[in-house]
Amino acid sequence: PVFPNDLPQGVPACRQRVTLMRSCGHVDTLPCGQARGTLSKCTKLVKVTSPLCGHEIPVPCPLKAAVEGWRPWHASVEQELAKNARLVAGATPVAGVSQPPQQVEPLLTSCKQQVTVSKPCGRTFR
Numbered sequence: 001p002v003f004p005n006d007l008p009q010g011v012p013a014c015r016q017r018v019t020l021m022r023s024c025g026h027v028d029t030l031p032c033g034q035a036r037g038t039l040s041k042c043t044k045l046v047k048v049t050s051p052l053c054g055h056e057i058p059v060p061c062p063l064k065a066a067v068e069g070w071r072p073w074h075a076s077v078e079q080e081l082a083k084n085a086r087l088v089a090g091a092t093p094v095a096g097v098s099q100p101p102q103q104v105e106p107l108l109t110s111c112k113q114q115v116t117v118s119k120p121c122g123r124t125f126r
Contacts, residue, residue, distance in 0.1 A: 024061050052100075052108040053115050054081025059107050067107060070100045081115065089118040 014032035021027055026044045042061040050057045051070050059067050073081065077091045100108055 026061060049082060050108055050111055051078065053111050053113065054078065054083075054085060055111050055113045055115075057107060057111050059104075063104060063107065066101050066104050070104060070108075072097050072100075084116075085114070086116045086118060 016032045017029055018032045018035050019027055019029055020035045022042045024042050024044075026042050028042075044061045045058040046061050046064050047056045048059050048064055048067050049055070051067070051072055057067075071078075072093045073091065074094060077088060080086050080088050099105065
């Protein structure tokens with residue numbers, strides 16, 4: 001349950017440690033006085049497959065759905081990226097796909113692993 005932050009002014013907040021179950025399912029242990037009335041977002045990092053390169057990347061829990069929801073490639077391209085870290089020759093983004101959400105783009109571009117890009121001429125690049 002969410003308790004209102006209803007302590008009268010000047011009354012110290014309780015410091016007893018309590019377990020806070022977040023709506024995402026993550027659990028935090030914090031002082032009761034901090035848990036009362038909290039609407040703070042989860043700060044846990046979760047691993048998600050990047051839709052851009054197919055590698056696993058850490059993202060803050062509240063952004064997981066935004067990362068997973070941005071689908072720039074067709075399913076066959078996504079499968080090849082996930083399986084072999086290879087961007088196949090002639091791969092083009094899904095028609096009408098927009099840029100990723102502003103807060104998601106830095107997470108996607110932070111991946112330092114390599115992807116092999118196959119060109120239509122047969123050459124490959126890493």
